Amino acid sequence: MYGVDDILGIVGGYRGFYSKNTVKLTPKVVNDIHKRGGTTLLTSRGGHDTVKIVDSIQDRGINQVYIIGGDGTQKGAALIHEEVEKRGMKVAVAGIPKTIDNDIAVIDKSFGFDTAVEEAQRAINAAHVEVECVENGVGVVKLMGRYSGFIAMHATLASRDVDCCLIPESPFYLEGQGGLFQFIESRMKENGHVVIVIAEGAGQEFVAQSIHDVNQKDASGNRLLLDVGLWLSHKIKAKREELYPIYLPCDDLDPTYMIRAIPSNASDNIYCTLLAQSAVHGAMAGYTGFTVGPVNGKHAYIPIAVSNSLSCAFAALIPPYAKKILDYDMGDCFAAVNKSLLR
Ligand SMILES: Nc1ncnc2c1ncn2[C@@H]1O[C@H](COP(=O)(O)OP(=O)(O)O)[C@@H](O)[C@H]1O
């Protein structure tokens, strides 16, 4: 449509700008990548060096950069945009929100989230079948979500087989009045089995007390998590041996990489196409420094800085399954993006 023949793929995330060769992306090369899981361009953690990245953009004569990823990636994109502006380069920088965690605050939903929730439901279903087949069965399913419980909460709401969902946004405790053990006991009396979903970032402070330092970080600066699913299963097993005279199995299911590895589903495929086309139309129209995505159901160009400035948490109470940021005023957004016009 725009007559562009020269499209480069940067291999291996941000560090690929300065440490790897690029690959030429043609219609033939990308023809069926939406049918495969993973990423053909490879991904990495860490490696964001703004100066080296922008040097590489300059040296290669790139004039539009499309940056695909989650909240960390969008923060990196904002820095690239700033550096590009500082150097007075005619380069459009566009962010495309892709993360199964759905933790980019301003947009309604990120690409990959629907697929993850759908697959997570399958894991919950498996746990439910298991616990129904034994006496007093407790199933623990650990799902992704380092700082946010969107996948856990949406999979729980969709499956309707879950008795308790634990997310990082909402602290919990085990013992005493209102504790998890008391809840398990009451559900057990009622139902004869219990399914618990726990987001990987929940209860980290408890696991840290029994294992090691909770403050270790990965190369991207994300908190390194301890295995809360395993910890919770052990705790429940120990408690149940105390409560019941016979040993009862407690299953611990961790479907993390099953979920991450599957190809995107139909709704994510359509959504991805829309995001990609919006980003290209935006850059071709002369905008820069924006992230694309739906806000309150309307597709929008959002200044990258705005998309990064809001913290994102699952609002557990009002309304029950919405993000915190639903009343964002898009008028301000458009004004800020317009100021970034290249020509
Ligand atoms: N605050 C930041 N500033 C610049 N780059 C960042 C920042 N946070 C993360 N990044 C970079 O973004 C990339 C992806 O971040 P990561 O947190 O691993 O994944 P995600 O984009 O899914 O959140 C990494 O290369 C990381 O170094």
Ligand SMILES: O=P(O)(O)OC[C@H]1O[C@](O)(COP(=O)(O)O)[C@@H](O)[C@@H]1O
């Ligand atoms: O095993 P790794 O590489 O540390 O990745 C785990 C993290 O990746 C995630 O699955 C997020 O992935 P994306 O942001 O790439 O969609 C988190 O839920 C999880 O904390």
